[in-house]
Amino acid sequence: MSAAVTEAKRLANELIRFESRGAGDTENAMRRLANRYGLSWRVFWSLRYRPQKDLSVGVFEKLREAHAAECKRQLERMAHELQIAHLKGVHVQDLEDQVSALRGELETCLAQHRERKD
Secondary structure: OOHHHHHHHHHHHHHHHHHOOOOOOHHHHHHHHHHHHOOOHHHHHHHHHOOOOOOOHHHHHHHHHHHHHHHHHHHHHHHHHHHHHHHOOOOOHHHHHHHHHHHHHHHHHHHHHHHHHO
16 A cells, blocks of 8 residues: 555545544445545545555545545634634633644645645
8 A cells, every 4th residue: 555545544534534423424424525525435435445555646635635624624613612602601711722723733734735736
């Protein structure tokens, strides 16, 4: 298995973990991700259960873009939840600090990804 396939497998599994709604939802999560990001659900299935020896660059790039978009979506979701908690008067300063740090890391990662593309 090449390094690209290993990284693609890691990205796909993380995307599935983000999307899964519990036990038994793996295949449905793969289908939802495929529809959302324009990939075949078979890409997710094969990376999870039978990784090939090599992977096309286009599929790898789509997975990386999907992973970055999903990370951003998760951070925005968490920020929204923190905002609701703050409005209800719940003390969440530690979580706000962690979200801010994660947002900074994500923005740095996305900037590096854009530089590599150019």
